[in-house]
Amino acid sequence: MSKPEKVDLKILGRVRHLIPNNFIIERIKKHEVQKNTGLVKTIELRSSKRFTLEQNDKYDEFCDVLDSFTFGNDLEVIKQFDNFKETIKPKIAKGSTFGVVDGVESIDLNTLQTKKGSFRTIQDKTNLIVFWSSLVPKSRRALEQLNQMLKQNQDLKLQIKPVAISLDGDFNNLRSYFRDNKITEFEHYRFSLGWDSSNEFQKALELNYSPKIVVVGKDNYVVDVTTKSKKIENIINTYFKLAESVEESEDIQKPKDIIEKETYKQIKTTLIQTIANQLSQNNKLEKSDFFKLNLIKSHKISHDGTQELVERSQLHVAYDVSVQSEQAIVKLLNELKTQLGNNHIQIQKQLVKDTNGIVKKISDAFQDALKQNNKVVSDYTIKTESFNYVNEKGVFQQDVSQINKKGIQNLTFQEYQIIQSQVEPIFKKYQEEIDESDEEHDHDSEQQLDRDIVNNHINQLTDTLRSGLQLTVGQRFQAIQHYHKFGKDQQEVIEHKENEILIIFYWNNNKESDRLIPTIIKFLLANEDSFKDKVRFVALSQHRFDHYQHYFSKNEGIEEVIDFYFPTEENQADLVQYNVTQFPHFVVVNKIGNISVLSGQVEDLESLIEHKLEEGVDNLKQIVNLSEEKYNQIVQFLNSDALTNLAQLNNKRQFSLNITFIEFQCGENRTRLAPILNYTIREGKEKYFETYLKLLNKVNQFQVNKTTQKTFNLLFPGKACKLCQNELNEQTPQYYSPFSDAFYCVKCAEVFDAKAIGNNKLRVKDNLIFFNAPLVDKSVLNDIDVNRLGNNLKVKKGDPYSQRHAIDCNGCDNEIRGFRYIVLNCLPGKLTDMALVDFCQDCFNQIRQGGPHLEKIVKRTSMYGYNPSMLLLRIPFYMGYYEY
Numbered sequence: 001m002s003k004p005e006k007v008d009l010k011i012l013g014r015v016r017h018l019i020p021n022n023f024i025i026e027r028i029k030k031h032e033v034q035k036n037t038g039l040v041k042t043i044e045l046r047s048s049k050r051f052t053l054e055q056n057d058k059y060d061e062f063c064d065v066l067d068s069f070t071f072g073n074d075l076e077v078i079k080q081f082d083n084f085k086e087t088i089k090p091k092i093a094k095g096s097t098f099g100v101v102d103g104v105e106s107i108d109l110n111t112l113q114t115k116k117g118s119f120r121t122i123q124d125k126t127n128l129i130v131f132w133s134s135l136v137p138k139s140r141r142a143l144e145q146l147n148q149m150l151k152q153n154q155d156l157k158l159q160i161k162p163v164a165i166s167l168d169g170d171f172n173n174l175r176s177y178f179r180d181n182k183i184t185e186f187e188h189y190r191f192s193l194g195w196d197s198s199n200e201f202q203k204a205l206e207l208n209y210s211p212k213i214v215v216v217g218k219d220n221y222v223v224d225v226t227t228k229s230k231k232i233e234n235i236i237n238t239y240f241k242l243a244e245s246v247e248e249s250e251d252i253q254k255p256k257d258i259i260e261k262e263t264y265k266q267i268k269t270t271l272i273q274t275i276a277n278q279l280s281q282n283n284k285l286e287k288s289d290f291f292k293l294n295l296i297k298s299h300k301i302s303h304d305g306t307q308e309l310v311e312r313s314q315l316h317v318a319y320d321v322s323v324q325s326e327q328a329i330v331k332l333l334n335e336l337k338t339q340l341g342n343n344h345i346q347i348q349k350q351l352v353k354d355t356n357g358i359v360k361k362i363s364d365a366f367q368d369a370l371k372q373n374n375k376v377v378s379d380y381t382i383k384t385e386s387f388n389y390v391n392e393k394g395v396f397q398q399d400v401s402q403i404n405k406k407g408i409q410n411l412t413f414q415e416y417q418i419i420q421s422q423v424e425p426i427f428k429k430y431q432e433e434i435d436e437s438d439e440e441h442d443h444d445s446e447q448q449l450d451r452d453i454v455n456n457h458i459n460q461l462t463d464t465l466r467s468g469l470q471l472t473v474g475q476r477f478q479a480i481q482h483y484h485k486f487g488k489d490q491q492e493v494i495e496h497k498e499n500e501i502l503i504i505f506y507w508n509n510n511k512e513s514d515r516l517i518p519t520i521i522k523f524l525l526a527n528e529d530s531f532k533d534k535v536r537f538v539a540l541s542q543h544r545f546d547h548y549q550h551y552f553s554k555n556e557g558i559e560e561v562i563d564f565y566f567p568t569e570e571n572q573a574d575l576v577q578y579n580v581t582q583f584p585h586f587v588v589v590n591k592i593g594n595i596s597v598l599s600g601q602v603e604d605l606e607s608l609i610e611h612k613l614e615e616g617v618d619n620l621k622q623i624v625n626l627s628e629e630k631y632n633q634i635v636q637f638l639n640s641d642a643l644t645n646l647a648q649l650n651n652k653r654q655f656s657l658n659i660t661f662i663e664f665q666c667g668e669n670r671t672r673l674a675p676i677l678n679y680t681i682r683e684g685k686e687k688y689f690e691t692y693l694k695l696l697n698k699v700n701q702f703q704v705n706k707t708t709q710k711t712f713n714l715l716f717p718g719k720a721c722k723l724c725q726n727e728l729n730e731q732t733p734q735y736y737s738p739f740s741d742a743f744y745c746v747k748c749a750e751v752f753d754a755k756a757i758g759n760n761k762l763r764v765k766d767n768l769i770f771f772n773a774p775l776v777d778k779s780v781l782n783d784i785d786v787n788r789l790g791n792n793l794k795v796k797k798g799d800p801y802s803q804r805h806a807i808d809c810n811g812c813d814n815e816i817r818g819f820r821y822i823v824l825n826c827l828p829g830k831l832t833d834m835a836l837v838d839f840c841q842d843c844f845n846q847i848r849q850g851g852p853h854l855e856k857i858v859k860r861t862s863m864y865g866y867n868p869s870m871l872l873l874r875i876p877f878y879m880g881y882y883e884y
């Protein structure tokens with residue numbers, strides 16, 4: 001009785017004629033046991049040869065036909081054939097032809113210009129070809145190491161042709177890499193389209209991972225492909241020694257084991273019934289230890305479907321474990337030998353790595369560097385205590401936050417750099433060692449665990465080092481180094497001079513910085529005389545100058561108003577020091593050299609600086625350190641009757657105030673910085689605050705950051721519509737233009753001609769304020785932020801314009817299309833996150849007509865203090881979030 005034919009063999013039989021005759025197909029039954037996954041039984045199909053790159057069409061045809069037969073089968077079968085395709089598809093590997101690389105351009109290292117073309121190896125020379133990308137650290141490293149190796153080994157270099165082909169999609173990245181790194185031993189090319197999944201050559205070489213380093217021998221045959229630069233010298237020398245006798249070989253078929261049927265059966269039974277369990281119960285091995293056993297039986301399937309046994313293996317063993325587990329492995333192997341007999345075990349991979357040893361070496365190196373510089377790591381805490389004035393209740397609410405850190409106290413910028421330069425190469429060395437311990441991808445997850453241990457440790461030490469450097473508000477400013485001024489090469493130290501206010505503006509050419517620069521220019525020009533020798537404004541760029549060439553040619557003359565500086569290297573330590581995590585970022589230093597602002601947002605730089613100019617140096621000098629006694633006095637004062645003086649200011653939209661204490665504690669040592677007083681006040685309301693401020697200053701001196709809010713009030717209602725003269729009163733919803741001081745009825749204001757162009761679509765072309773009359777809450781007419789009104793921008797002739805606002809509606813979360821409505825009465829501020837509340841046309845209709853969704857809209861926006869009486873500014877076209 002013959003067994004029914006297996007599904008996979010049936011399918012194979014139907015596509016066999018599409019596979020060339022000289023390809024040997026094997027069917028491999030595998031029993032595999034891994035420590036972390038247990039026993040897995042698989043059946044694999046594998047081809048001895050691959051389609052060549054030139055036979056790509058035939059391969060595609062084969063796949064199409066195969067897919068039509070596997071369609072509808074069990075997932076297992078589909079997966080089996082997907083794996084089979086992998087073994088037969090065109091691949092550039094050891095022994096195959098290298099071919100021609102299309103879609104590349106050559107790069108001239110001197111001019112950094114490119115020339116289109118293709119790349120062909122030199123037939124009578126050994127070619128060393130590195131595929132890499134400037135964005136992948138591992139591949140950069142490989143290229144740099146090979147470049148170094150060739151520089152020191154010119155004999156070798158003369159015998160080969162070194163070529164580097166980049167996969168960078170963005171040529172700018174590559175350019176800036178080449179400006180900083182001289183990779184002169186290589187001839188350079190790049191794929192014009194970067195990594196491109198439709199490029200057959202890239203697919204065949206599996207260039208989705210880089211680096212790939214290929215040695216191509218005479219006659220265009222691939223000698224070897226690897227990811228490890230350290231192997232290259234050996235590969236080339238071995239090739240030279242073998243008299244360059246590489247021929248088309250594919251996998252050179254090693255003679256395979258065929259052991260006795262009975263013995264095989266016995267091994268299999270023991271593996272399945274006992275060893276698999278023993279291994280899964282073994283608790284001597286770590287999670288990051290890799291240990292694999294497998295047993296193989298394989299048949300050759302000929303064209304007519306007949307099978308011939310080609311392998312019945314012994315038990316194969318592969319492992320990659322930590323030193324700590326070595327004993328356990330030896331014991332395990334001995335047990336296997338006792339169970340199966342000495343001859344029946346074949347070790348195929350044995351790697352032992354010392355992750356804990358590496359971690360210890362890293363720690364030691366770090367400690368050594370600290371010792372040499374007389375520094376120690378200590379535990380410390382930073383406590384921030386804020387007293388926030390709650391308008392509704394007329395009292396202060398206290399918030400305390402505490403961060404525990406490990407750090408190095410009193411670390412200067414120079415010391416940081418010295419220690420950093422000592423430990424960095426060591427960190428890098430061990431990171432590489434663990435990164436490149438095994439090239440095969442058979443146990444990625446276990447390898448990743450080891451990498452994580454090492455990398456986490458390095459990150460922790462880096463953090464410790466950086467913590468010591470980080471400065472907070474209230475501390476002394478430290479000079480910033482390694483920047484050069486626009487148009488100059490030599491570096492300049494950015495220092496603080498006594499009596500001068502220093503404003504550092506960290507910027508990048510992004511949208512957020514772009515928005516601020518015009519304001520800054522205006523502010524600097526308007527105050528040129530009063531700032532002279534008193535205020536210094538510098539812009540420190542995120543990137544090196546090269547990055548901004550286009551920006552400065554587009555904004556010519558800008559550098560004459562703002563002092564731009566550029567770092568000599570990216571990611572310098574001052575970014576750590578001043579806590580710069582985004583751009584823009586402001587650092588403001590007061591007259592005596594203390595940091596008074598460290599923030600991404602400054603609402604009103606002008607009033608802040610004005611106030612800083614008024615501060616007396618003598619007063620400031622008194623307030624460097626705060627005693628416990630003083631602290632208690634202040635806290636007492638904050639809770640005292642003096643609060644009644646703020647009664648006139650009990651309006652969230654007119655006034656906000658907080659007082660912050662920062663305290664460092666390291667062991668018994670405690671330092672409390674002078675308190676910082678932040679307040680925002682409506683213009684004209686200062687007199688209500690002055691009495692309180694005087695009383696406060698009697699208790700102690702403060703560092704003060706003041707923001708003045710410019711506001712306006714509106715008159716309501718209008719008498720008649722400017723266009724149709726219809727009467728308006730307290731009961732009629734209506735529109736108003738503060739720009740032309742005119743009221744409009746709803747009918748006239750809402751005319752919209754879809755066929756017209758730009759602002760001509762509207763009968764009233766101004767941005768308009770909507771009054772949702774009758775007004776339940778009349779206070780919405782007062783204290784409106786001037787900032788909030790915007791500039792009444794219009795679409796210029798020929799400008800592209802759109803009613804898709806690229807903003808989500810706060811009422812319904814949908815993207816705003818049609819008109820955008822900005823609430824004018826929410827919390828103060830132009831730049832704060834809570835300040836801008838937007839609605840879409842649908843939500844506007846709900847608000848105006850009191851529709852069924854109004855309740856939901858109010859609920860969603862109550863945290864911004866929204867109520868449906870509030871005024872709405874109508875914006876017709878989108879020109880940017882703050883552009884209206």
Ligand SMILES: [Zn+2]
Pocket residue numbers: 721722723724725726744745746747748749
């Ligand atoms: Zn009208």
Ligand SMILES: [Zn+2]
Pocket residue numbers: 809810811812813814839840841842843844
């Ligand atoms: Zn909406």
